[in-house]
Amino acid sequence: MLRVEGLCKAFADFQAVNGASLTVRPGDLVAVIGPNGAGKTTLFNLITGHLQADRGSIRFKGEEIGRLPAHEICRRGIARSFQIANIFPRLSVFENVQVAVLSAKGLSRNLFRPTRRLVLRETESILERVGLQNRRVDLAGSLSHGDKRILEIAIALGNEPELLILDEPTAGMSPEETAATLELIRRLARDQGLTLLFCEHDMEVVFNVATSIMVMQHGMTLVQGPPEEVRANPVVQEAYLGRE
């Protein structure tokens, strides 16, 4: 479904991503792991068009998407959440998700129908799925950190993506929130057959959820494979897991 090969991106002199490769098949739950600064976020920004790669290829469903702007990539079926909660603070929780649903349905430029009567059921169903239905009228900016992260995921779901990319979905969450989020992600993957690409520092989350793990270091892909294989890999143990 998604195939990334030899991707490189430099900021000034600094090679943030330097030969990253990645394969995501339909139905996979792929985790990207690596120490801070390994280039995980940069890799996701390249895939979703928020940054342009210097070299390498990104193919999604057989089409090269490396040169497309972010909104075009989203329209082709890739939605994402951000590492730092990235929401619409002055819109209500409901409207936050509604904006994404409207966009997915090609209604964003409609001038003549009232928003308050559109895509209500779809939006409501997403809020229920993630458990934010009781906060629907609250301003998104007034949510707790954990709820903002959940809202992030809800916004991404609004696009009805084929591939969902989550950048550290549990960052900054309490252990209970982490557990709940983990459960949510599992449930979403199971019930909707979502294909998921995520990065995460919590090894428990990673080995609990992922069907495939990609290990990154200094912008490079060390290895990608099923969890047992990655856990057993001596290079990975030395480079990363050993330090846990």
Next chain:
Amino acid sequence: MRPQRTVSPATLWALGLWLALFFAPFVAGRFAVYLLGVILVTGLLAMSLNLLVGHGGAYQFHHAAFYGVGAYTAALCITKGGLPAWAGLAAGPLAAALAGLLIGSLCIRLNKLYFGMIQISLGSLLWILALRWYSLTNGDDGIHGIPLPEAIAGPGGAFACILAAVGLCLLAMHRILASPFGTTLRAIRDNPQRCAAVGIDVRRHQLAAIVIATFFAGVAGSLFVVLEGSVFPDMLFWVYSLEIFIMCLLGGWFTFFGPMLGAAIIVLLRTLVGGMTEYWTLVLGVVLIGLIFFLPEGIMGIGHRLRLYRRRAAGASSPRENGHAAG
């Protein structure tokens, strides 16, 4: 069980006020009616700016330029183009929207601050044209005695025409802001990066918003011609853009009617200061400083804050804030 926004009391009040105002020429003096007309035209202009800046988060620094384009187009079409007055008045908003499209497409790729700066430069260019191209625009004398159809030539007819047009424009703007386009526009204001990530073409959306806002600025320009029967280069002067900005600030960004209220206050203030026009910029400066220190969210902002405060005092355990979207 959803964020219902039924007809708000503010909308009902506005509707009632609008209808009542049609009787103004029968009860109020000539000058009062004229002043009401000025407030309506200026308020429409300020509200069109608010559509872009308050709801769209754009850096529209020289909105008056489009007001001027609308007014001059109407005036020139009627006096030099020999068009019937109605056609000329309709051409005003179209020309303003076209100017918005051109200047907008030029600037939209730049970052916000450069966007504003280039806009000031291009707008000032138009001002110079109006000021110096004597053979066409009569320079700083402006164009006077623009012939208008009899129905709207007198003060009563002009006022009714302005009131009707402003009412229609406000209705249209309200609907636009309540539409998916408007919701998406507010989302772009809040977080353009996130908007791109949910599949919204941010630049195209903003350009469309510019065209819409400049169209309404052009309507205000045409209505100025109806009101005054003349146009002046000062309408395009950048200080006037600052004045419109202050009206929005005074009434309250993010609110729908705020800029109209701000326009009313500024227009009345200018009438009071009257003869001492050389002190007008000073007065404006004082108003601006006072606003920044005492009323950062404008007059309508106070109302909003009071409501919040009352709701909290009423014992809501979790602080619930409601959107202050349109209305």
